[in-house]
Amino acid sequence: MVALMILGALGLLVSAAKAQDCSPLQPAAQLKIAEGYTAQVILNGLTYPRGLVFDTAGNLLISEQGGSGIRRVVLTESGESVCVASSNQLIPDASLNHGIAxxxxGATLFVSSMETVFAYPYDVEAGTVGTAKTVINGMRRGGHSTRTLLAPVTAPDILLVSHGSESNIxxxxxxxxxxxxxxxxxSIAELLASTTPTNYASGGETLGWGLRNSVGVGEDPTTGGIWSVENSADQIQRSGVDLHNEGPAEEMNYHGVVSDAANPMKGLNYGYPACFAAWQTSNIPSxxxxxxxxxxxxxxGTPYEQVTSRTSAAEVDEFCRTERQGPRTVFPSHTAPLDIKFKEDGSAAYVSFHGSWNRSPPDGYRLGKIDFADGQPVANVSSTTAVEYILENPDNTVCPGACFRPVGLAFDTQGRLFMTSDQTGELFVITGV
Incomplete structure (x- = not known):
């Protein structure tokens, strides 16, 4: 078992409360960090920071949910530490809530609201944007609000956009x-060239569907493989038995190489709303x-009979296993994975678990590492120990109100992992990954 150290409000995490002198900044909540890693808070006072991305000059752009829009953070090195040289609002748009790519x-910045994807010309030297262009619209205003964006390194003309469900089921x-x-x-070229926005529902190509709410979408840079992490359903029952505390599992799903015209994973259905992945199996009837x-x-409450044309539990389960695409890795129920980012060498993926809102006791609120080899997770899909947790809250009973809740992840060119915590309004840098 990984040895753990507790780093708390004594200020053992060093960062930049004052950007100019990199003076220490204490974390808002006590932290538990695995041996071999370090974590520093380098910026706080943010407004629900969510997605983040580096520009070509190494500056960090952060999407702030709740009215602040997009922030540009200029970083600087101080000895062996990184700290904040300046932090300023770049786009003052209260509708922007998560997606950024x-x-x-590096010349075009894509950001998203619940209904729309915008493209901004971006001047990396000046740190400014031009006039926004609406490139995708027609996304539904309701239910899950985030519209995650990813522009894969291995597919430079592609913009991926994830849209969750309108309700629980x-x-x-x-x-x-x-x-x-x-x-x-x-196609990015087509979006930028078009004189009218593309309708999301009728436009583009389907990479995968039957995905309840895939907030985290990431790329393995060594293979071009696209992975998503799934927030599964709440309050589920089967045959009158309440399964919600230990089921269903959260998922990590594979979507193949998006630049491969023959991608066999393209367009597959991953089961929702009729099928779910199991975490705890002993309490599931039949x-x-x-x-x-x-x-x-x-x-x-799900339409499994209409979808499967089968009625018995065994028949429906067989349909879900054989005619819907299952996950490659599963996580504990309601831990709410919100982002996935890969090391440059593809040896590991890092997942932020935002944490539960209706589980007793609460679970999640941590950063995890999943080992990869040859483009796939090392652990089998049936493993309950596929994740090594490297950053946690020492006491989840105080969550979600008094703990950090990780959201966005981004690696810099030196292999350091940056992470937002929306609950505490903080930006972390993590080394040893």
Whole structure:
């Protein structure tokens, strides 16, 4: 077991409260960090910081949810530490709430609201943006609000946009035409050249659907493989048995190489709203054949009979296992993974677990590492120990109100991992990854 150190409010995490002199900044909440890693708070007072991305000059752009728009943070080195030289609002748009990505040349900044994706010309030297252009619209205003953006390094003309469900069990998403619970790909060149915005539901190409709420979307830079992390359903029941505290599992799903025209994963359905992955199996009624990580159905309130044309639990479960794409890794229920980023050599993925809102006791609120080899997770899908947790709250009973809640992740060119915590309004840098 990884040895753990507790770093608390004694100021053992050093960062930059005052950007000019890199004076120490104490974390808002006590932290538990695995041996071999360091964590520093380098900026606080942010307004629910969510997604983050580096520009081509190494400056950090952060999407702040709750009215502040996009912030530009200029970093500087001080000895062996990184700290903040300046922090300023770049785009004052209260509708922007999560998604942020750069085109591969760094000249275009994409940001998203619940309904729209905007493109801004970006001047990296001046640190300014030009006039916004609406490139994608028609996304539904309701339910899950984030619209995650990713411009893969290995597919420079592609912008991926993830759209979650409108409700906990969004039965209408059995129809792909709803444009919800889906990840779509769009040509950046076509978006920028078009004189009118592209409608999300009818435009683009489907990378994967049947994905309840894939807030985290990331790329393995060594293979070009696209991965998403799934926030699964709340309050589920099967045959009158309440399963919600230990089920269903959160998921890590694989979508293949987006630049590969023959990608066999392209367009697959991952099961929602009829099928879910199992975490705890012993309390699932009629659980023959259900294993950790396998898909099952028959959940109250879902359209499984219409989707599968089968009625018994065993028949529905078989449909979910054989005719829907299952996850590659599963996580504990309600831990809410919100981002996934890979090391440059592809040896590990890091996932931020934002934490539960309705589980007893609370769970999540940590940063995890998943080992990879040859483009795939090392652990089997049935493993309950696939994640090494490197940054945690020492006492989850005080969560979510009095602990850090990780959201966005980004690696810099030196291999340091930057992370936002929306609950505490902080920006962290983590080394040893």
């Amino acid at each position: 750069f085109s591969q040349d 969004d039965n209408a998403t059995t129809d792909i035409a709803t444009g919800r619970s889906i990840i779509k790909s769009f 659980n023959a054949g259900i294993t950790i990580g396998s898909q099952f159905g028959g959940v109250a």
